Amino acid sequence: MEDTEPLQIEQLSTRTPSVSADEILAGFAPTYRFGEVSFDSYRPDPAHPSQADAVKALREFAAGIGNGVGGGFLGRLFGKKKSEPRAGIYLDGGFGVGKTHLLASLWHAAPGPKAFGTFVEYTNLVGALSFRKTVEALSSYKLVCIDEFELDDPGDTVLMSRLMRELADAGVKLAATSNTLPGSLGEGRFAAVDFQREIQVLADQFEVIRVDGEDFRHRGLPAAPESVRSGDLNARMKAEFDGKVVAVDDFGSLISHLAGVHPSRYRAMLDGVEAVVWRDVTTLTEQAVALRFVVLADRLYDKDVPILASGVSFDKLFTPEMMTGGYQKKYFRAVSRLTALAREAQQREPAV
Template structure:
């Protein structure tokens, strides 16, 4: 069954004044959102799911016991199809999912960033194995515990970059769908392109088939990138790295975060944690030392660049032979950001072409300085992030 929807125009009259389509239209009328036909079509599909969930028995029950209300088979048979909102950065996917989550009449629901969900999955699997070393397969009891807490799971920024996650997801989602869980997800990557070009992708293909079987992919193909507009007209490289620059970085972070609440996050890179001290709404923020004056490598920087469309860095210093290892890491970081078209906002001791002027390695740094200059151009800022 094909699951990519080419949606007709949204109906003139919504099925209910309580649904996400009506909520979207109210925001357009009051001026808090600009009218966007692609967003309205996606809101109309979310409205259909809203109506289906109003009549879905599992949506109105309190926390289920181990056997559930009607058993696995009846829940799975009645479960509405989920929605996978796919589109480039800044098209309004998270905003639409949040509208849906706010109004959907489901008692047991959870809205969570996908990376945070996977961190919780790994922690719970570890705890279960530690509590019962003889447990042969922890996936069914984990799925039971998740489904007991949430019948509706809304994942923001669904993306798979880690082979460990890839190996878990297929069986976990099969078990969740079997228990009647409905999933809504936003992603910059269409299902058929998940984990593309990575070792082990063949073993990941059954999970892609599960998504296509159990969810409708709705392409949010708006011509306008609302998030990239947040950098239009703004300087992205601030010299010197003083209190005034810090205020400008604060303002850039807030605009790029789009009102999301900042907090720490943890990425998983080759099975180990990589701490991100501050992130929100697709933008992360680091002090330069936290990124380049510690033993991080290309894999860490690639994971960071794949996860976040924008990065804010405080206090880039002058570099030279005395801190060559730091300079080398910065080169690798900039290469990763550039290749993924991450938007960089930074404060620094000087212009890019004067960060590393003299000594061994200065010549090689010229390429990095050139990239940093290009990354400030509007042409670069208008490029989509390559997740």
């Protein structure tokens, strides 16, 4: 019988990483899942010609990055020809049609400096650096890619419209993905009509490209595996994660600890962790706590960290009101991703 390395136990609830602005910005790149994708590796579905059209449009957009094509936003407003491209390109389509693959392919094809992150990561960046320092840092970039673009509250609407406007004025090219057309951002979450000016500023900066395909939303959530019995957790952990660095935490302690760590540091908090074990998972009932946990779920999924947990199963992590409310898309995504990581740990299924 081969010897195996013993488990190395860590705790996320004791980690409070110090991360510099340069280190935070260095993390704005595609995750390992999209670390080597390209336009050539994207396989358009012949049943949906818009997918091939999107590849063509993005190749052309990439070719114009860094050569001065289009100029800044104000330049396009005054004296520019209508045929000149806008500052940004916006991929609209349902879940699972390959928008992130395409956006990452654009990032790989473009010259640097460049940034790739989710919408939440950019708002967290502003929170960590300040708005002005974020603008100063990104204004020298040739391309800024925003994945999962969504507006959930008035503050984000104003913040992101200002950020995109100032970056576009500086000549930065923008690219985004979402399942909501830019003119419809915010609908169903707050009184969007009160912020129509900011929303329209965003819409005016993007050329919208529709990417059709089968929408994963119609498939429903994958079945969450049953949680592990508390008494079996240690044995299952040793069986599944032998020789790995495992972060083992009481769920309540972890939730409390997250409140004291800025979400921009969650990625660094997971450095070196190969698996996580949570004891006594409970349903989250406070919106602010739940939204913070969604960020951690995204970072765990980015790093493909398998999860073993006791307590409630992940399909009961958020209240029914949360799963049907204004932030339902965030919670739907978090449950889906956590379920995939749990299935990877318990059933050896790759998290996709």
